Amino acid sequence: VIQVELETFLQVEAARVEGALQRALRELLPLVDDAVGGAIARGVTTGGKRLRPILCAEAYRACGGEGDIVDLAVSLELIHAYSLMHDDLPCMDNAPLRRGLPTPHIEFGVTATVLGGAVLIPGAVRQLRAGASRLGLSSDRTQALSEILCLAAGGQGMVGGQALDLDGEGRALGRQELDALHRGKTGALLRSALWMGGVAANASAVQVQALLHYGAAIGLAFQIADDVLDATSTEAALGKAPSDLAMDKSTYVRLLGVNGARAEARSLVAEAIRALENGGIDSSSLRLLAQFTVDRDH
């Protein structure tokens, strides 16, 4: 029953995010030429779980926010899309497929993909500002939100993680190195999603702390689950070629084994849910979303 409920919830929320992304693209695409626009549209609209904006919106609601935050929240997805576009480039992971479709550089070229990815960064900052204005947030609060997004998108966040990832290819990373890599590469933006939701709702410091703890735990759980899926799934289920082993990447499955990795992920989910309780945040959606990070098949 919980699984069905969660899937319906995710589908409804993802559809709302999709609508907001389409609005964002209507602003962005007229500013670029066809190839760059094609790369951006491919990068932004080929599905995905839309977890970051959904987490942002749920954190906002859980802390008492009552407006419609979706346009603000998709700024996170634009940054996420930029990072995937660049990560898949030949000079990085050299990935031809994502979510069952050719990656942007395969279809629109490397140049359009480098340019299009970079366009999404200032585009995301502008999207955040437009969404905050629609929500009636003060300039001070809008600036705080923009700072959080820029921090996550900057060197200390996802790009730092990606650099650690590329550095680590071909050698075996220990647990601490692997955690640091993923805290940056996927964790920074996930945590920022929750942080931004809390700040937009004027959450207390204790609530924000709880959201950050929750975000760090599910971020790592999400990555461990990814490694398990990569080690146990087929290309058809993943929508891309399972690549970790082929690329000789360090993974949690290598470090802990499949069963050990599964247990670690479950323990992190429990930690995330405890963090919410300790921070006085009562949100069945955030609890379900924590569960979802490990109980998924793609």
Next chain:
Amino acid sequence: VIQVELETFLQVEAARVEGALQRALRELLPLVDDAVGGAIARGVTTGGKRLRPILCAEAYRACGGEGDIVDLAVSLELIHAYSLMHDDLPCMDNAPLRRGLPTPHIEFGVTATVLGGAVLIPGAVRQLRAGASRLGLSSDRTQALSEILCLAAGGQGMVGGQALDLDGEGRALGRQELDALHRGKTGALLRSALWMGGVAANASAVQVQALLHYGAAIGLAFQIADDVLDATSTEAALGKAPSDLAMDKSTYVRLLGVNGARAEARSLVAEAIRALENGGIDSSSLRLLAQFTVDRDH
């Protein structure tokens, strides 16, 4: 006499910009690994005329601004550096040298340069905010400035121009196409430099309009002068290989001839200076800077 005065002025101002860039790098570099940091440092610190922050600061002073705007103004140079790093990549202009030094991708690799360039975008937004806060600007004004910077860095600005540039390789562009290309590629950020200086100083709408007109005119004059230099200089004077002819790019020299291009640039400088007068902006520095865009040997 004017030439000597201008050169001294530019040296003093460029040294102040250099100091602010070093402060910015001290914030940015600890967040990234050595290769990404190397690419960023190479991209940001290998000299250049620092025209954008200098124009921003002079527009600010000309409109009555009395604070120290240099930390805010270097946000423009970070965006400029990002654009050069990416433009020089093998998938774009494939340039091995800039200002007499190997370009970042030659020394630190393509991956570090793609990542490092992208890091500079959120870094520039954060730098703008820190500089605005040091200057005591209101949150509203800071947001307006951030919007201007993000607009210039986005698809409608320099990236759009770069896309037009790459599209246009190998075919002869007409005057209108060439103007549109350069209005984006170099013009957008130059205009934004002046716009930001005016907005930071709380300039009137008439003053801002005059600054934008001035910026558009010197932006185009600057590019025309670049084309003349490329057609008439040696590699030693330019610090890079003259490349337009080799790459079969459309230039103003091809359209207008060397003498015609020189005349057009001088006429644009006169237009820029008239625009200032019409807007009631009396700034000998801005007049000298307009002159400098065409009277330079590198």
